[in-house]
Amino acid sequence: MIRSLLLFFLLLSACSKQPSPAQKSWQAFKQEFISIEGRVIDNGNKGISHSEGQGYGLLFAVYFNDQKTFATLWDWSVTHLQTRNDYLFSWQYTPNQGVTDVNNASDGDILIAWALLQAAQRWHNSSYQQAANNILRDIRNKLIKNWQGHKIIMPAEQGFITQPGKLTINLSYWVFPALQEFARVDKSPLWQKLINSGLYLFNTAEFGQWQLPADWLQLDDKITLSSERPPVFGYEAIRIPLYLSWANLLPSEKRKQFLAYAQASQNQLGYLSPKANLLNNSFAEYPANAGFISTYQLIAQKPIGLANISQNKDYYSHSLELLAFIAQQQSIAQ
């Protein structure tokens, strides 16, 4: 009898300590893609690190209440990337060389600021709050341009203006849930204006047979596909419906457009294509990875099944998967 009780209690305690699939996924991400010094490694891009990766790492750490990893990631980001003459982050770091491009990447700055705000709130850390405020101020003052009365996030401080009045932008840099949080904590009306301009661009810039957004856009007297980048809906643009879903801003008609594309791909190829050419409507010749699929599960409002760890050895795929999972959890909670 006593033995049975002991065994029962042992089993109970063992069950209660079993990590959830999401936590396992996070642990696997840390093991595969975060170095001991706090550098997020993009193994799909020659092992470099970038501000976007640091931003994703920080977001995951705060979601999973992993203060220690957050602090390590933040320290590395400050030491190695926040070395410009402002509070923005150099976007690219190459091992054994250091920073190889001091230009910032606006999505990285936005993601890091958002993570810091969440960390400040969750762990009552005023230094994170101050750090976020500094980044927000420099984003406001350095990265925003006006275009036809709309506020536009430039991809970086330098470049992306091919001629006066001709801007190249990436709509996936509008991290909508982050902008909502910025509007809540920072009194500037700019953030709501950015949300409005992002929605305007999303609703207006539709291309191809399935009226999808593009990875890169060109703004001059009208909105067109960027002439300098591939005219595709792909791994960049998939984050647009991801962020919109996260912020509960994805309208049902647009949801249907994305799902129609997925259906067409399935019907024609037997798999979900991660890329569509918006000029000739052709698909990619390979299937989407686990992260892309998870994002589609989010769009389709289906429960996200996290992939086996062994199947998800790509930094970006794993990041998309965790992003989609967290987006689903947080958008349900709102």
Add this chain to the structure above:
Amino acid sequence: MQWGSLVSQAIALRLDYKTFKLNLQQATAITKHKDQILSNQDPLRFLQQSKLNSDAVLIGTSAELADLLAPELKHKIKGAYLGVYPAQKNNAQIIIISGTTPDEVTLAAKTFAYARNAFPDTQDMFIKTLNIQPYPISTRSNIIVPGLTYQFKDLGFTTRTIHPKSKYVSLTFNMPSDLYHEPKSNVTIKLALNYGAAFRSDSVLNIRVNDIFEKAINLDNEDGDSFQAYTINIPSSTFEPGFNKISFEAVMPPVVSGDCTYMQDKNSLLTLFENSTILFPELDHYTQLPDLSLLKRTGFPYLSATNGSGLGIVLRDQNHATLLGSWQLIAKLSQINRAPLPEAKLSFKSINDRHLFIIGARNSLYDDDLAHAPIQLSENITFPYSAGHAIQEKHQSIYQSLEQLLFPESKSSNNALLQPLHTQINFNASLGSQALMVSYPSETGINKKLNTLITYDNPAVFYATMYRLVQPELWNKLNNNIAIWKDDAKSLETLSAGKTFYIGETTLRNKLAYHFSLHRNYWLLIILGLLLFVAFLSHQALKRYKLKYHSNTSEYDS
């Protein structure tokens, strides 16, 4: 940037109050005909000096300076190092500030700033440690503390005898910049003085404050006199923030005078003793900003912490002009401070929790920089051109109306309040060769700091305008909160516009009095309410007393 700041301050403090020009050059090594100069004895023989026309400071780590220094000099630098060597022309000197690491270079630069007395009589100095005496954050020895009595000798005055040839003697001291002078607060001076005999009865000791006549003491005792504590009171508001001078001038004409008459003045003597005292009243530190005249006189509020910990200088661009301009400014501030500002922060990044100077070309400014400024400087300029003054309309409150109704003879205070008027003009134009300085609150919340923005359009002339600004002719004319000037001694114009705020703490009594003066109606209602409440309580108490002790007595019984 920090090194340049320390070096500029060091030079400024050595020159006391004089201004100087700065030039920034990249030091270059001689590469041609190097073999011909190898045998030369000059330790700086590899340094390109053809463009050097004045004293120079060469600063950097030993690794950074490696190509510029001869081997025998390089090998000396094993730690924080100061050296002085003759330049090749113009009798100029080259000061070398170096070390093996950036921290050692900073130590050497700080030593250069703090070592105010003579350096050792040698070319090299190897610094081990620098222990800076912790300055009291908000006081210096030469600034008086309200509420204290000082003997004249505490302020550097020695017993002096005034005679006809000496004209006057002076007592000098510095007042804090941020005192709130209440209407009846006085500075009390008790003079210990003796004066001689046989003057004319109209002899006087004239007392001036900052060259303005304040009081006279009639020296009317023919037999002379002696006082231990002759008391005079001067309103504290007479004194300026910063430097003040009280002058004592004895006018002692002889009794005997006239044409062809022998007149002797050896009796015209007055001695003022150093144990005379001056008492400064207890006053709140509470003052209105922005005010460039406070910056001019005392560097307030930027120098409210004497180690510079309240001062930040943000550079919005990396033009040489902006960098030199910021060093010129901090050099001037260190002269006003009479000490280096080691904790002052200079940065290209935004700085929090400090009073700031923001310096940069107009096209590099952040929108946030001007969020609370009375001027806008984005693509177009919005500027408040002065349109004279008007008397502020005074609305009579219920209190004042009541007072006049009940006491028609009484006259409530009706001081005229002048309000500046502005015409806001929005236009598209360059600043040309002008520079613009504007001071304004940093935010609308309770933790306001002061921002002072200095901007320009033409980098080629900006340094010259900053150099002109710190010259006494322009600097001493700073006033209001907006200044525009160019490289011309007569060009400075100032005006006042935008929001003001108070900085400092005042007593609860003064806060309540101030609040009462702004919201008299509310306070009147509160007082009436309290009176009614007390009346009600009294009535209830009386009622109970009557019930208890006189329950059978009617109220109307006589």
